[in-house]
Amino acid sequence: MNLLKISLLTIFLTIGLRAYAEVNVLECEVLNSYPEISKPIGTYMILNNKIFFNGCDRRDTDGIKVIDLNNFKIKHVSDSWFYGVIGDHLIITAMDEQYRIGMYEMNSQNYQIKKFEFPKDRRPTSMYFEYQNLVGFASEPLGGLALYDFNKGIYDDSHIRVSGTPNDISHDKMHLLYTNNTKSFYIYNIQKKETVCSIDIDYYAVDESAFFITNEIVAYTANGRLILFNIKGKEIGEFYFDCSIPYKQDIWIFHDINKAIFSYRNEDDILCTYLIDTTSFRDWLDENNLLFRPTTAVLNDSRVRVRENPNLEAQHLGFLYEGDEVEVLDRSGIKVQIGEMNDWWYKIKRKSDGLEGWAYGPFLDLAEEQGAITAPVKEDSSAGRSER
Numbered sequence: 001m002n003l004l005k006i007s008l009l010t011i012f013l014t015i016g017l018r019a020y021a022e023v024n025v026l027e028c029e030v031l032n033s034y035p036e037i038s039k040p041i042g043t044y045m046i047l048n049n050k051i052f053f054n055g056c057d058r059r060d061t062d063g064i065k066v067i068d069l070n071n072f073k074i075k076h077v078s079d080s081w082f083y084g085v086i087g088d089h090l091i092i093t094a095m096d097e098q099y100r101i102g103m104y105e106m107n108s109q110n111y112q113i114k115k116f117e118f119p120k121d122r123r124p125t126s127m128y129f130e131y132q133n134l135v136g137f138a139s140e141p142l143g144g145l146a147l148y149d150f151n152k153g154i155y156d157d158s159h160i161r162v163s164g165t166p167n168d169i170s171h172d173k174m175h176l177l178y179t180n181n182t183k184s185f186y187i188y189n190i191q192k193k194e195t196v197c198s199i200d201i202d203y204y205a206v207d208e209s210a211f212f213i214t215n216e217i218v219a220y221t222a223n224g225r226l227i228l229f230n231i232k233g234k235e236i237g238e239f240y241f242d243c244s245i246p247y248k249q250d251i252w253i254f255h256d257i258n259k260a261i262f263s264y265r266n267e268d269d270i271l272c273t274y275l276i277d278t279t280s281f282r283d284w285l286d287e288n289n290l291l292f293r294p295t296t297a298v299l300n301d302s303r304v305r306v307r308e309n310p311n312l313e314a315q316h317l318g319f320l321y322e323g324d325e326v327e328v329l330d331r332s333g334i335k336v337q338i339g340e341m342n343d344w345w346y347k348i349k350r351k352s353d354g355l356e357g358w359a360y361g362p363f364l365d366l367a368e369e370q371g372a373i374t375a376p377v378k379e380d381s382s383a384g385r386s387e388r
Contacts, residue, residue, distance in 0.1 A: 023225070026284060028243045029277040031259070032072040045085050046254055047108040052090060053252070053261065054081050055273070064092065064106075072275060077111045080104070131173055131190070131309075136166060145178070162188050162195070168211040171255070172332045172345070172358075173309045175231055177210055177218060185210050187218065187231050191311055191336070197233030213257060215333035217290060221251040224264075226281075231333055236290070243276055257282040257291075292331045297348070297364040299324040306357035310336070310345030317357040325351045328366060332358075 045052045051067040063079040082090040090106040092113070104113045130136075136147050145166050149156050164180035175196070176188040187196045199220075210220045217236065218229045228236040241251070241260070250263040262274045285291045302322045307314040310332045320326070330347035343361030350356075 022238070024237055024239045024284065025242050026239060026278075026280040028241050028280050030243050030245070031275045031277050032067075034067075034074050034273040034275070045082075045090065046256070047085065047090075050108070051254075051259075051261070051275075052082065052108065064090070067275060078106065078113070080106075080113075082106065131160070131169070136160065136169070145176075160188070160190055161193060162186070170212045170215045170231075170333055171330065172215045172347070174215065174311070174333050175212070177212060179210070185218075185220070187233065196231060199229055199233050211253070212255075213253065213285075214291065215331065217285075219253060221253075224251065226251055226253065239281060239284075241276065241278065241281070243274075245274060253278060253281070257285065293368075294330075295328045296367045297326050297328050297346070299326070299363060300365050301363045304359055304363040306348070306355060306359055308357055310347075310358040312338070314358070318355050320348075320350065320355075320359060320363070326359075326364070327351065328364070329356075336360075 046069075049069045051069065053065055053067075054063070055065045056062050061076060061079065062081070064077050064082055066075045066077050067073070068075070078092065080092040082092040085091065085108075090108060092104050092106050106113050131147065136145060145160055145162050145164070147156050147160060160176060162176065162178050164178040164186065167177045167179055167185065169176050174190055176190060177185060178188060179185045184198045184200050186198045188194070189196050199218075210218065213219045213228065216231055218231060220227045220229070224240065226239040226241070228238070230236055241262070243262070245262055245264050252261045254260060258277065258279055260276045260278045262276050264272060264274070282291070286293070299320045299322050302319075304320040306317045306320060308317055309315075326348040328346050328348055332345040335342055335344050338360065341360070341362050345358045345360055346364060348357065348359050348364070
């Protein structure tokens with residue numbers, strides 16, 4: 001990996017002024033170009049080794065595009081737009097025979113579409129995610145975030161209370177990233193039901209390009225650069241990707257951190273789209289102990305609960321027993337206090353039968369210690385009970 005560090009005194013941005021003390025310049029490889037796609041817009045998702053995103057092509061055809069990661073070929077699959085994923089289905093907007101716009105599910109494998117029924121009193125507008133069998137989305141006419149239980153047919157807004165539009169939810173479902181009409185974005189602790197911090201970004205345009213890189217890192221893109229923050233709002237670093245593209249308009253880093261989509265304007269002032277290998281960025285995070293390194297563990301107690309998400313209210317999936325060997329795949333964004341214990345939750349997969357979920361740290365003997373993030377957030381001190 002070729003990593004250069006350059007110092008810039010002042011950069012005059014098109015939408016403001018900011019002094020950058022240090023920018024990490026990372027070399028990366030162009031995997032493929034898509035000159036027919038003028039601009040990827042907003043949401044993207046990787047499902048079944050395919051990249052789904054909204055975009056506009058040279059024929060002025062808006063809609064859902066798919067890049068097959070096996071051959072990097074692109075395909076237009078729908079004139080609709082998608083806003084999120086539930087399971088292996090995309091949630092999209094589409095028109096029926098009477099030209100009425102409604103919400104639909106699209107199968108990510110065969111692209112078949114079926115109606116996605118919402119109650120009439122709230123109209124979903126953007127950003128869908130799953131949280132403990134609930135579907136979260138931005139809604140009208142009330143605005144803000146709504147949570148709907150399709151099994152019970154009722155709204156349940158008791159879990160998350162924010163007055164803004166959701167941008168992303170962390171992989172461990174412990175934090176929500178949202179924006180409002182101000183030039184800021186906010187990090188919300190779902191278990192504490194409170195906003196942890198706000199990050200003022202007057203010099204950036206707040207849009208859907210803010211997202212979680214890991215459970216502990218939030219990223220924001222602006223003017224071809226990527227700025228990282230921890231979940232307490234402290235800036236970690238800033239990055240520029242050198243891949244022989246003249247000017248990066250927008251950047252979408254995928255959740256695996258190995259690839260990104262870049263949008264840029266060429267010499268004719270026409271927007272084009274590129275698929276980029278960002279392994280050098282992942283390597284930088286790993287070298288600076290900002291990534292959790294998967295490992296293994298052995299259970300030191302019996303009847304340890306495995307849960308769907310890292311909290312005591314999450315669905316119980318099964319038990320682990322003393323001596324069980326597990327793969328440790330991920331770690332929660334913060335430590336959580338349960339009784340007298342204060343530790344991380346870990347995402348595990350039992351080797352014997354594939355049972356997968358979250359288990360509480362004190363009952364796992366890890367094969368090796370994992371590096372902590374540079375600037376950890378305040379630990380969760382909520383009361384709890386023994387998670388056995």
